[in-house]
Amino acid sequence: MPMMPFEKMSPHFSQSPSASFFDHAGFMAFAAFSRGFPVVRIRGLPFNCTESDVYDFFMGLDVVDVLLTHRQGRFSGEAYCVFGLPMQVEMALHMNRKSMGQRYIEVFRSKKHEYYLAVAAELAEQGNTAADFPPFPPPKSAVNKDLLEHTGVLRLRGLPFSASKRDVIEFFKDFNLKEENIQFVVHSDGRASGEAYVQFDGPTQSKQAMSRDKMMLGSRYIELFPSSSEESARATGRQKK
Structure with missing residues (x-):
């Protein structure tokens, strides 16, 4: 099943306002600016930069996605950052030559x-280096997922930071699924x-849902792992302390 294109995760990417909201000149200016x-x-x-560091660097802007790039398994020092509005690119460019750490x-x-x-x-x-650079698991670990016991709970890894419960339901x-069946894990600072963790109706459904393993949500491929209510409670409970 094809996933929703990444542009459609934000309505600003694919929808233009009706011309009735603008006079002709204003609309043309908006169209040129938003192209x-x-x-x-x-x-x-x-x-040692993380995605969260990039979010912090562009604090105040609507960051939709951060992609850190790697070469031969090592972080390249480069990244791509996608925003919710074209005008925010102009604001982001004002951060050129600003400092992150030293x-x-x-x-x-x-x-x-x-x-x-x-x-x-x-x-x-990631595919080429999975077997060569720990802590990535060896390829056979994906097969071993089929041998794990299903309890009706799956753990999702690799979600875009902007993902919502509605995005997971669509996935x-x-x-x-209902929104109350989905629990996001956040850092101690709320990021x-x-x-x-997603609770399905039972083990049969969670096993069937494993067919979505390594499928795309936006620009990210999502990893799925059989889990349990206990693991979910531990992971989401830590963030409340």
């Missing part, structure tokens, strides 16, 4: 096809971790 895909390329990031960060305009090429390269990079749209 580009709202993405920048970042260079010079510290090698590093001066360069921010460049980028394009939609460059971002998607980077996504494809990153997926290929599992063949199953009758998203990219993980969540």
Whole structure:
């Protein structure tokens, strides 16, 4: 089943306001300004940089996705950052040569096809290095998932930081999920971790839902793992302390 294109995760990517909201000149100015895909390329990031650090760097802007790029299993010091509105690219460019820690960060305009090429390269990079660079599991671990006991709970890893419960429901749209069946794991400061736990109607459904393992949600491929209510409670309970 094809997933929702990444642009459609934010209504700003594919919808233009009705011309009735603008006079002709105003509408044409908006159209010219909004034409580009709202993405920048970042260079010079510290090698211990995380996605959360990039979110913090662009604090106050509507960051939709952060893609850290790797070469031969090592972080390259570069990333792509997608925003919810084209005008925010202009704001992000004002962060050029601002510091992150002791590093001066360069921010460049980028394009939609460059971002998607980077996504494809990153997926290929992760696939090529999975058996060579710990702590990535060896390829056989994906097969071993079939041998794990199902209790009706799945753990999701690799979610976009902007993902909502509605996005998860759409990801599992063949199953009758409710928002209360989805628990996101967040860091102690409230930032998203990219993980969540989903409770299905029973072990049979959670096993069937494993067919969505490594499928795309936006620009991310999502890893699924059989889990349990106890593991979910521990993971989501820690964030409340």
